[in-house]
Each structure stands twice: as structure tokens, then as C-alpha cells.
Amino acid sequence: MSTARELEARFSRACEVLLGELASGEAISIEFSGESSTFLRFNRGARQIGEVDQSRVSFKYYRDGRTLSSLFETTDSPELDARTAAAALDRARREAALLPEDPYQTLPAAAGSSREEFTGQLPESGRLPKTILDPARPFQGAGADFVGIHSQGPVCRGAANSKGARHWFATENFVVDYSAWLANGKAVKSSYAGREWDDQEYARKLGSELPRLEALSRGERTIPAGEYRVYIAADALGEFVPFFSWNGLSERQIREGESAFIALKEGRRLMSPSFSLSQDFGLGIEPRFNELGEVAPDHLPLIEGGRLANSLVSARSARQYGVASNASPEWEGLRSASIGAGELAEEEVFVSIGTGLYLSNLHYLNWSDFDSARVTGMTRFACFWIEGGRLVAPIKDMRFDESLYHLFGDKLKALSSKRQLVSETSTYDRRALGGSMLPGILVDGFTFTL
Amino acid sequence: MPQDLRRILEACAPAEAEWVGLRRVRTAGRGWQAKDGKFESAYDFTDEGYMVEVLFAGQFGYAATASPGSAAMKAAAARALELARSAQAWASFRFQPAARPPTVLGWETRRALRSSLGGDLLSRHAIRLTEAMRVSEKIVLASAELVLRDLVSELVSTSGAAIEQETSLLLCGYQAVARDGSVTQRRSSHGMGSSTNQGGRELLDLDSGEAGARAVALQAIELLEAEECPSMRADLVLAPDQMMLQIHESVGHPLELDRILGDERNYAGSSFVRLEDIGSLQYGSPLMNVSFDPGVPSEAASYAADDIGNPARKEFIIKDGILVRALGSLESQARSGLAGVANQRAQDWFRAPIDRMANLNLEAGSDRVGNIIAGIERGVWMESNRSWSIDDHRNKFQFGCEYARLIEDGRFTRTLRNPNYRGISATFWKNLFKVGEASSLGVLGTPNCGKGEPNQVITVGHASPVCAFRDVEIFGGGA
Numbered sequence: 001m002s003t004a005r006e007l008e009a010r011f012s013r014a015c016e017v018l019l020g021e022l023a024s025g026e027a028i029s030i031e032f033s034g035e036s037s038t039f040l041r042f043n044r045g046a047r048q049i050g051e052v053d054q055s056r057v058s059f060k061y062y063r064d065g066r067t068l069s070s071l072f073e074t075t076d077s078p079e080l081d082a083r084t085a086a087a088a089l090d091r092a093r094r095e096a097a098l099l100p101e102d103p104y105q106t107l108p109a110a111a112g113s114s115r116e117e118f119t120g121q122l123p124e125s126g127r128l129p130k131t132i133l134d135p136a137r138p139f140q141g142a143g144a145d146f147v148g149i150h151s152q153g154p155v156c157r158g159a160a161n162s163k164g165a166r167h168w169f170a171t172e173n174f175v176v177d178y179s180a181w182l183a184n185g186k187a188v189k190s191s192y193a194g195r196e197w198d199d200q201e202y203a204r205k206l207g208s209e210l211p212r213l214e215a216l217s218r219g220e221r222t223i224p225a226g227e228y229r230v231y232i233a234a235d236a237l238g239e240f241v242p243f244f245s246w247n248g249l250s251e252r253q254i255r256e257g258e259s260a261f262i263a264l265k266e267g268r269r270l271m272s273p274s275f276s277l278s279q280d281f282g283l284g285i286e287p288r289f290n291e292l293g294e295v296a297p298d299h300l301p302l303i304e305g306g307r308l309a310n311s312l313v314s315a316r317s318a319r320q321y322g323v324a325s326n327a328s329p330e331w332e333g334l335r336s337a338s339i340g341a342g343e344l345a346e347e348e349v350f351v352s353i354g355t356g357l358y359l360s361n362l363h364y365l366n367w368s369d370f371d372s373a374r375v376t377g378m379t380r381f382a383c384f385w386i387e388g389g390r391l392v393a394p395i396k397d398m399r400f401d402e403s404l405y406h407l408f409g410d411k412l413k414a415l416s417s418k419r420q421l422v423s424e425t426s427t428y429d430r431r432a433l434g435g436s437m438l439p440g441i442l443v444d445g446f447t448f449t450l
Numbered sequence: 451m452p453q454d455l456r457r458i459l460e461a462c463a464p465a466e467a468e469w470v471g472l473r474r475v476r477t478a479g480r481g482w483q484a485k486d487g488k489f490e491s492a493y494d495f496t497d498e499g500y501m502v503e504v505l506f507a508g509q510f511g512y513a514a515t516a517s518p519g520s521a522a523m524k525a526a527a528a529r530a531l532e533l534a535r536s537a538q539a540w541a542s543f544r545f546q547p548a549a550r551p552p553t554v555l556g557w558e559t560r561r562a563l564r565s566s567l568g569g570d571l572l573s574r575h576a577i578r579l580t581e582a583m584r585v586s587e588k589i590v591l592a593s594a595e596l597v598l599r600d601l602v603s604e605l606v607s608t609s610g611a612a613i614e615q616e617t618s619l620l621l622c623g624y625q626a627v628a629r630d631g632s633v634t635q636r637r638s639s640h641g642m643g644s645s646t647n648q649g650g651r652e653l654l655d656l657d658s659g660e661a662g663a664r665a666v667a668l669q670a671i672e673l674l675e676a677e678e679c680p681s682m683r684a685d686l687v688l689a690p691d692q693m694m695l696q697i698h699e700s701v702g703h704p705l706e707l708d709r710i711l712g713d714e715r716n717y718a719g720s721s722f723v724r725l726e727d728i729g730s731l732q733y734g735s736p737l738m739n740v741s742f743d744p745g746v747p748s749e750a751a752s753y754a755a756d757d758i759g760n761p762a763r764k765e766f767i768i769k770d771g772i773l774v775r776a777l778g779s780l781e782s783q784a785r786s787g788l789a790g791v792a793n794q795r796a797q798d799w800f801r802a803p804i805d806r807m808a809n810l811n812l813e814a815g816s817d818r819v820g821n822i823i824a825g826i827e828r829g830v831w832m833e834s835n836r837s838w839s840i841d842d843h844r845n846k847f848q849f850g851c852e853y854a855r856l857i858e859d860g861r862f863t864r865t866l867r868n869p870n871y872r873g874i875s876a877t878f879w880k881n882l883f884k885v886g887e888a889s890s891l892g893v894l895g896t897p898n899c900g901k902g903e904p905n906q907v908i909t910v911g912h913a914s915p916v917c918a919f920r921d922v923e924i925f926g927g928g929a
Binding site for chain 2: 001037038039040041042043044045046047048049050051052053054055056067068069070071072073074075076077080088091092095096098099100101102103125126127128129130133145147148149151177178179181185187189256257258262263268363364365366367368369370371372374376377378380397399401403406426427428431449450
């Protein structure tokens with residue numbers, strides 16, 4: 001297992017070689033992503049257990065108007081890493097020379113530096129199965145399978161460039177991403193995440209799921225397709241957040257006709273005056289710097305009072321379209337999303353639904369129509385039929401298909417006063433950082449289709 | 451054969467382990483993107499890493515590292531053993547060493563032309579594709595992408611496995627976005643990312659590729675003026691580039707045995723299929739024949755053995771509409787007591803292999819496409835996926851396509867935009883009433899199938915003829 005300090009040494013060595021060997025007329029921007037992770041996957045006991053020590057340098061090389069991206073893995077060997085970095089740079093020089101000119105080449109210009117480190121108290125990795133699985137025994141008593149994954153270890157990000165920028169972000173964290181399944185196919189889903197592991201807090205968290213499991217053991221209610229009053233809890237609302245990145249609020253995608261929010265940009269459609277969305281690094285859970293070493297503002301309003309306030313603008317889009325950059329990464333995705341709270345108190349949620357649905361989780365959302373920003377998806381896990389302000393029964397999962405202009409617009413009736421941090425749990429290629437601060441929302445006339 | 455890997459294994463294998471395997475994956479990737487007649491981006495990289503897997507008291511443990519030195523490999527093997535030891539008392543199943551066969555083989559992608567092309571030629575080709583798409587002022591984006599990926603995967607084990615497989619993949623995709631007022635339409639080559647195949651330089655049609663790009667752009671313009679797809683229940687005819695998605699989501703995923711065994715319940719989901727259904731369930735109409743076939747030369751997920759060394763061969767999954775076998779690896783076969791296939795695959799050196807699709811194909815039938823259309827009174831032809839969503843049991847789905855045509859009284863009448871359809875897997879396939887002959891077969895693939903905890907993406911291939919389904923709920927966009 002590598003420590004954050006050892007991973008940082010790999011980043012420093014790569015920077016030393018790449019920056020040190022750079023010739024006159026050449027420029028470079030360097031990104032680093034490293035982790036030393038222990039994974040325990042479980043399904044009625046330990047299913048897979050292992051560890052991954054992974055640290056990757058990706059860089060962009062610039063010369064004579066040409067741009068080429070490359071990457072290589074770093075290791076525990078300084079000599080090997082130096083050879084690998086030098087070879088990658090040589091190859092980049094040769095390959096870049098073959099390319100056409102990059103018409104919107106954006107050379108690194110930022111020169112600042114930053115450093116954020118968060119140490120943690122993680123469970124002893126040699127005792128993980130006992131630490132994670134023993135406290136879940138009450139689920140067994142309730143006739144439920146305990147299923148999911150525990151991940152832990154240091155996660156690091158770095159950025160540097162030939163203008164002198166140098167940024168480092170390191171955190172030691174854990175997440176138990178779990179669900180408990182009854183024999184009737186119903187389940188509760190949740191997670192326990194943080195930097196300071198606490199056995200008692202973990203056991204308390206698991207124990208708090210038991211009443212919901214009891215509710216899920218009641219007979220399932222089949223709901224006909226139609227429009228319903230629903231409360232979308234924060235975890236479920238989190239499933240909509242990627243849609244502000246994917247064909248979302250990117251300046252480039254708006255210009256290229258690839259955004260579903262062109263009508264919002266042009267003022268042809270609006271959202272509710274009570275809906276606001278921003279990028280808020282005050283959450284402190286992911287780095288503010290991007291691959292060019294630029295640092296984003298702490299707070300960037302995107303949708304205010306139902307209108308588009310800002311799009312996400314990278315340096316490349318700024319150059320191409322003649323607009324100001326807000327230090328977005330080149331992919332112009334939303335980081336550290338924050339949706340403003342409302343006034344609906346938690347204890348009033350069921351009463352405010354009256355008759356309708358409480359949606360804890362959603363699943364497999366996708367755009368179903370770009371121009372109208374329509375999204376389809378499924379209900380999942382603990383979703384309930386509410387009648388007369390009281391929980392009646394779990395529902396048979398339903399498909400919805402609804403425009404975000406309605407969901408966050410004319411159909412949005414209230415937002416909860418309490419917000420919740422919905423942590424990013426993705427582990428594609430690497431353990432993701434970040435999350436979103438979200439309320440729950442009350443929606444009237446939410447459209448179910450199947 | 452990977453001799454150096456064997457020496458590393460012999461040096462690092464812990465004596466207490468029942469079995470030890472060492473897998474090395476080396477990848478070389480190159481890619482070029484162009485937009486609107488100009489260079490957009492290019493990349494070129496190599497990557498190498500190792501995974502040590504250890505079996506102790508019936509429990510596997512793994513450790514992955516890019517560090518190749520003997521000390522690092524010994525440390526990795528010791529960690530894998532320690533983790534397996536820590537979990538063995540909690541094991542959900544006790545595996546035998548037979549779950550990792552001692553296969554010895556070498557294999558490589560069949561390539562007619564083995565020489566590679568330079569970045570100058572390939573970046574210019576991407577630019578030319580985008581130039582060919584600029585057929586109108588209404589084209590607001592013309593983009594193209596070429597990706598080449600060569601992957602060498604080697605496996606050695608203490609039980610004698612020695613495998614070396616070399617895979618060469620090419621993805622060539624392009625897309626035109628057209629806009630007129632408030633209407634925006636997109637058209638691409640088979641849906642973006644779906645044109646992934648194995649092969650050599652012969653896959654890249656440098657001379658006539660521009661004609662395909664121009665046709666795509668003209669259809670994007672055509673869609674601006676097209677009628678909205680009407681809401682109706684009617685017959686649905688799907689081109690191979692939408693059948694690919696239909697097979698993937700509503701046949702492939704529900705038949706992955708690890709999903710049926712519950713491993714994926716917390717993330718990708720479970721299945722509407724139960725263990726007891728395998729061997730008897732009427733999955734589709736008698737015209738439905740689906741095979742797991744890792745031996746189709748140009749298909750994206752061809753191989754000779756999976757990532758645990760299980761030799762791969764063609765197996766029917768659905769025969770004459772009956773579910774006869776699931777997509778289960780040796781591990782899932784041991785857990786379930788059912789037959790399976792060689793499909794335990796890993797994204798890369800840093801992820802452990804799990805049950806995946808590979809090449810999952812719908813076998814050709816006997817109907818000519820012209821005859822299929824001629825036999826339909828009222829229906830819709832759809833092609834090229836653009837939207838996909840299905841429930842966690844892989845039953846209630848909704849899919850959308852880029853391009854559609856209305857079929858009335860046995861002939862195409864009008865082009866339709868924003869076509870969508872929805873249905874339920876368990877009933878949809880029973881309404882399959884026509885399967886196109888081999889000449890209508892498309893061999894497609896994607897590198898982006900996501901699953902697993904920790905998450906993994908993997909390359910899959912799907913070949914299918916044109917197919918027709920009765921009584922499907924069809925609808926358009928808007929609202």
C-alpha cells in the first residue's frame with residue numbers, strides 16, 4: 001500500500017523529468033491521479049477482496065501550434081519512472097510533429113500553487129471483513145442480504161505546468177456503499193462515508209435502516225401510469241445532477257447544439273424562480289484546480305431564479321468563442337454541485353405529499369429528448385405509496401419520463417429546508433472525489449409511463 | 451509465451467497459497483478527433499500493469515500494481531494472500547483451484563493488413579470526414595473520431611496456465627448536428643461509439659469513408675424537416691445498430707449469472723430471470739436464437755480464453771426462443787451448479803475479472819428486409835441508438851433512436867424524428883416475428899459497457915440482422 005506521501009513523490013518525480021527536459025519553444029501541462037485502495041465486495045459474505053495501487057500521469061504537450069495528450073503509469077521505482085517519463089515526452093514530440101495545427105490551442109498560463117491534505121483514520125485493512133460485515137448481522141436476523149462494496153485508502157490529485165503552477169490535493173477516505181435485500185426483492189440503499197471511521201457510528205447507521213426494511217416487507221402496490229405528486233429525496237435527486245454535465249451547461253456544448261439547455265440559454269424556457277444551482281467548492285471535497293493548473297472560483301452560480309446565470313467555460317472555449325473562462329476543466333462538467341434549499345421541513349414531507357409517492361432512489365436515467373430536456377429513468381430501492389400523508393406500501397418499480405423544465409419548473413412545488421451531501425461513489429478507472437449538496441424536492445404531476 | 455512473467459510468478463508466489471495467478475496487461479492507445487474541418491485533439495499513450503491473484507482456503511484475494519520489480523511483486527502477492535486470509539472466514543463461497551484452469555494458448559486478432567498508419571494520415575482523415583459533413587449552413591457541428599487500441603494480455607499461474615492474447619481494436623465514429631430555429635437533430639455512424647471492431651488497417655476505409663459521413667449529415671438535415679414520431683402501438687423494425695442495444699440491455703445483462711446470483715444488486719442491478727428459469731424459460735419467439743460467440747474474427751470482443759484462462763467457444767444462450775444457458779463464468783458456474791461460458795473478464799490490470807458479455811449475437815434468420823417491410827401494414831423502422839434506460843431487473847426499458855421511417859401498407863412513406871419506444875423484456879422478445887437473413891447482419895461493438903464494484907467498463911460485440919416486433923408502444927419527443 002502506498003501512502004499519500006509516496007504518491008506525491010511519484011508526482012514530483014514525473015514533474016521533475018517532464019518539466020526538466022522541456023526544450024525552448026515547448027510547453028506542457030501535467031495532471032496526476034493516484035490512489036492506493038482496498039476494496040471489499042460483499043454479497044451474503046465476502047465476494048471479492050483486493051487492493052489496487054495505481055498512479056497515473058497524463059500530460060498535454062504543446063509545440064509549434066501542435067497539441068498532443070499522453071499518459072503513463074508511475075511506480076515505486078524512481079529510475080523506471082524517469083525512463084518512462086522521458087520516453088513518453090520523446091514520443092509526444094515525435095507524434096505532435098505529425099499533427100495539423102490546433103486552431104484553438106490553449107497554452108498553460110496559470111502559475112499559482114495550492115496544497116490541501118486531509119488525513120483520515122481508516123479501518124485496519126487486514127481486518128476489513130470483520131469490521132464491515134460483523135455489524136451487518138442484524139440484517140441477517142431481519143431476513144435480509146447485505147450487499148455492496150467498501151473502498152478505502154488515500155486518493156490524490158495533482159496538477160502542474162510549464163508556467164510554474166503546482167497544485168496538490170490528497171485525502172484519505174472510506175465509503176461503504178451498501179444495500180440490504182429482503183426475500184421479496186425489496187431493499188434499502190445507503191452509504192457510510194468519511195475520513196474518520198467510527199465503529200459505533202457505522203453500527204448505528206446500519207441499525208437505522210431496520211425500520212425502513214420493515215416498511216418494505218409490506219405488500220407491494222402496483223401504480224398505474226399517470227401523473228403523481230412525488231417527493232424526490234436528496235439521494236434520488238442526485239441522479240439528475242449528471243444531466244447538468246452530460247449534454248448540460250457546457251458553453252461548448254451549448255454552442256455546438258449538443259446541450260439540452262439551449263432553450264434555457266436563449267430564454268425560451270425557464271425553470272422555477274425557487275430553483276437555483278451552483279458550483280460550490282466550499283464543500284471542500286474535491287480540488288478546485290483543473291488540468292491546466294487554473295483554479296475555479298469558490299462559488300459559481302449557474303441557474304438563479306430559474307434562469308441561466310453562467311455556463312461552464314474552459315480556457316479552450318474562451319479562446320474559441322471569445323468569452324471569459326471560469327476555469328472549468330476542458331470537458332466543462334459540473335463539479336461540487338449545490339442546489340439551493342427551500343422551506344419544506346423534513347417532518348412535513350409525508351403530509352405535503354398527501355397522496356402520492358416518496359422516491360428514495362432512482363436508476364439508469366438518460367435523456368429521452370434533448371430539445372425539451374426530457375429525462376427517463378426508473379424508481380429503485382425504497383420507494384413508497386403515500387396516502388393521506390401516511391406511508392402505506394412499497395411500490396412496484398415505475399418508469400418516469402419528464403422534462404427538466406417541468407421538474408425544476410412549473411411542477412416544482414417545494415424544496416426541503418435541510419440539505420444533504422450526496423457523495424460521489426463512482427470507481428470507473430479510479431475512485432472519484434466530490435459530491436453534491438442537495439435538498440429533496442416536492443413535485444406535482446410527475447409523469448410515470450410504464 | 452510469457453517467460454519473464456513466469457519467472458516473476460515463481461519468485462513471488464507465497465507458499466501457503468492454493469493457487470497463484472499473475473496477469474499482465476499492456477495497452478497502446480492512439481486517438482484523433484476533428485471538428486468542423488479542423489483538428490480538435492489527439493492522444494498517444496502506453497500503459498502497463500500487473501494483477502496478482504491468490505487463492506487461500508477457498509477465498510480469492512488480489513493486488514494490482516504498475517510496479518514490476520521483484521520486491522513490489524512479492525509485496526503484492528503477500529498483500530493478496532493477507533486479504534484472502536482475512537476474508538476466508540467470511541467467504542460467500544469456497545472456490546477450488548479448478549476455478550482457474552491451466553490453459554496454455556496464444557491468440558491474436560486476425561488482421562489482413564498489419565502495418566499501422568501515421569498520426570498525420572489519420573488526423574487528416576478525421577478532418578476530411580468532418581469536411582464531408584458540412585453539407586449545409588444548418589450543420590452546427592461535424593465531429594469525427596478515430597481510435598486505435600492494441601492490448602496484450604498475458605496470464606501465468608502456479609497450476610500451469612500460460613496465455614498470451616493480443617487484441618487490436620479500431621473505433622471510427624462521426625456525427626453531424628443540425629439546427630434550424632428551435633429544432634436540433636443529430637445523426638451519427640451507427641450511434642456514437644458503436645463502430646468498434648477488431649482487425650487491422652483494412653478496417654479503415656480511407657477512400658470511401660467520406661461518402662458515409664456525407665450521408666449522415668444529409669440525414670441530419672432531413673430530420674430537421676421530418677414529422678415528429680407519432681404515439682401509437684404498431685410494428686417496430688429495428689436496424690442492426692439498434693438491435694445491438696436491444697440485445698445488450700434486455701438479453702445480455704439479464705442473463706449475466708453474477709447478476710442472477712445477486713452480486714450486482716447494489717449497483718448495476720439484478721435480473722428478472724431466476725436460476726430455475728435457465729433451461730426452460732420461453733424468453734422469446736421461436737425465431738430467437740442468441741449465441742455467445744468469441745470466434746467472430748472482426749467482432750469487438752473476440753478472444754480465445756477469458757481473463758481467468760477459461761478456453762472460449764461458441765455456445766447458444768437462447769435456442770428457438772428457449773433460454774438454455776446463462777452468461778456465467780467458472781466462478782458463477784461453481785456457485786450455481788449451472789453451465790455457462792468463458793466470460794470472466796477484467797477492464798484492465800487494475801480490476802478483477804467478473805461475469806461480462808463478450809460477443810453476444812442474434813443469429814440470422816431467413817427473411818429478406820424488403821419482404822419484412824412489405825409485410826407490415828403500419829409500423830416504424832428505427833436505426834442508431836441515442837437513448838437507453840432499463841430497470842435494475844432489466845425488464846422495463848425505454849430506448850430512443852436517431853432516425854426513423856414510417857411504414858404504411860408495406861412501404862416506407864415518411865421520415866420521422868425523435869423516435870422512441872418502450873416495453874418489457876419478458877414480453878417484448880416473444881413478439882419477435884421476423885428475423886432478417888444474413889445479408890442484413892451488422893457486426894458492431896462498443897468499448898463502454900459499465901458494471902461491477904469497483905466499476906469497470908469493457909468492450910462488447912453484438913451482431914444482429916434486421917428484426918421486426920409486433921405491437922410495440924412507440925412515441926416521439928417534446929413536452
